[in-house]
Amino acid sequence: MKFQLFTGVALQALTASAFWRLECRGRLALARMDPMMSPDEDAAHAHAIHGSSDANPIFNSGFSESASYDDLMNGDCTSCAITQDKSAYWTPAMYFKHADGTYEIVPQVGGMLAYYLPRGPGGVADVKAFPKDFRMIAGSNYRRNFTIGDQTADEPDPPQSEWAALNQTNQYDLAQRSIGFNCLDYNKAPEGALYRHYMPDKAYMDANCLNGTRLEIAFPACWNGKDVDSDDHQSHVAYPDLVQDGECPEGFDVRLPTLFFETIWDTYNFYGKDGIFTIANGDPTGFGYHGDFINGWDPDFLQEAVTTCTNLSGLMSDCPLFDLQTEAEQQQCTINPPSSLAVENVLGDGVDGVMTELPGNVQIQYGPEQATPGTNAAASTKTSTSSYVAPTLSYQSGTSTWGGIFAEETTSSYSDIGFVSVFAAGAPSSATPSPVTTTAPASTPDAGVSYEPVTTEYKTNSAGGVLEVIWEEAVVYVTEDLVTTTTVTATPSGAPYMERRSNWLRHRHHGHGR
Structure with missing residues (x-):
């Protein structure tokens, strides 16, 4: 008697994880301001800035070129929805360079989202609030390449379960996997979050990103427990070994909420136009995307929110602690640049005149060497536009990657400041029944079958609930009268995904050798 071994992937369980999704539908400013990298002076490149401000500029409260924790806390408004949060959030803006050499801002869609994900090894009880004066940066402004082992940028990440064996859990590699460029087409199942770690080229966006491009960045969630900042604004924190989850490295034992920024840019607005997209820091590759955060929460209040706001919907309205303001109120909160x-x-939209250079006279640098600081032509790279070829990582639905965090149903309408609102309308509030945990249909276990977790993904359904989908590998031993032993890998015939206009989860068991 011989054994024929089949392996497959089975959807064994569906559970949910608590989090909240902070909506920042207003934008304080689009300006060259960065109190961390350029304190008390104009920053090198333009940022989309969200968070705390003050209606009266003479008080110098809220966000500024020298903003401190106390300044943010003393602000009298915020461009985000939760009034108790006076934090500052900013990322570089996106521009389009026309064939004639002029630049134009890419319209920002819906403001930005900041996800607060309490993912301690023992649950929310292990997650500590950001302390007073805490600040950090994710990403590298000068990076212009992708170097993780033998992987190229046009290849998907290997399964998370393989990262340790591949020696890819060091901070250098994890940081490169912390950024994402999600190609949006609401007619298809969404791509996974952090699936693509570079900016697609213009032709790919025209053909595939009909609803724009979502730029994503995950922040480190492991803290050394003593320094609220460091010289590079990064050395006091570290990524867990799965970027957004997993174990913290030695010396960074305090688990913080995982911050995850999403900003959508309407790249399809330039469909059919000749030119290239670039980030405001002169990066057309996307490898140098980054994000900044200065804490503006009262630590005690944030700690209470981490342990209390555990509704599985992720909706701010489902946390009784939060005082919320309307989209119109968020958009009234702005700042006056110096x-x-x-x-x-900083717009180049023709109303204020054309732009013949990026704000700050930043030069485009393609790499692959590190970009150099500076604002003159000498800072430009040796690599020309014609010699740079962007990687091509084809569309793949989120269920086939480890990411797929938030693929949500979307509605759109133009707002007063030119943003498009992309937040789900009619989502359930605390007055409606809480989302329930859905499990796969029970099946009778077979003799000789064992399961091992392979990957985990997260989906937001149209009702506003978040589902954690745990994929496990099923190893099935079938007894047959054979002379030889054959090993066959069964490939799933299709992957389950969340229908955009459905409030139920479609799931199947795949690849069971029977």
């Missing part, structure tokens, strides 16, 4: 920047054209 006089040196007040007249700077």
Whole structure:
């Protein structure tokens, strides 16, 4: 008697994880301001800035070129929905360079989202609030390449379960996997979050990203427990070994909430136009995307929120602690840039005139070597536009990657400041029944069958609930009268995914050798 071994992937369980999704539908400013990297002076490149401000500029409260924790806390408004949060959130803006050499801002869609994901090894009880004066940066402004082992940028990440064996859990590699460029087409199942770690080229976006491009970045969630900042604004924190989850490295034992930023840019607005997209820091590759955060929560209040706001919907309205403001109120909160920047054209939309250079006269640098700081032509890279070829990682639905965090149903309408609202309408509030945990249909276990977790993914359904889908590998031993032993790998015939206009989960068991 011989054994024929089949392996497959089975959907064994569906559970949910608590989190909240902070909506920042207002934008304080689009300006060259960065109190971390350029304190008390104009920053090198333009940022989309969200968070705390003050209606009266003479008080110098809220976000500024020298903003401190106390400044943010003393702000009298925020461009985000939760009034108790006076934090500052900012990322570089996206621009389009026309064939004639002029630049134009890419419209920002819906403001931004900041996900607060309490993912301690023992649950929310292990997650500590950001302390007073805490700040950090994710990403590298000067990176222009992708170097993780033998993997190229046009290859998907290997399964998380293999990262340790591949020696790919060091901070250098994890940081490269913390950024994502999600190609949006609401007619298809969504791509997984952090699936693509580079900016697709213009032709790919025209053909595939009909609803724009979502730029994503995950922040480190492991803290050394003593320093609220460091010289590079990064050395005091570290990524867990799965970027957004997993174990913290030695010396960074305090688990913080995982911050995950999403900003959508309407790249399809430039469909059919000749040119290239670039981040405001002169990066057309996307490898140098980054994000900044200065804490503006009262630590005690945030700690209470981490342990209390455990509704599985992720909706801010389902946490009784939060005082929420309307989209219109969020959009009323703005800042006045310093006089040196007040007249700077950062839009290039024709209303304020055309832009013949990026704000700050930043030069485009393709790499693959590190970009160099500076604002003159000498800072430009040796690599020309014609010689750079963007990687191509074809569309793949989120269920086939480890990411797929938030693929949500979307509605759109133009707002007063030119953003498009992309937040789910009619989502359930605390007045409606809480989302329930859905499990796969029970099946009778077979003799000789064992299961091992392979990967985990997260989906937001149209009702606003978040589902954690745990994929496990099923190893099935079938007794047959054979002369030889054959090993066959069964490939799933299809992957389950969340229908955009459905409030139920379609799931199947795949690849069972029977």
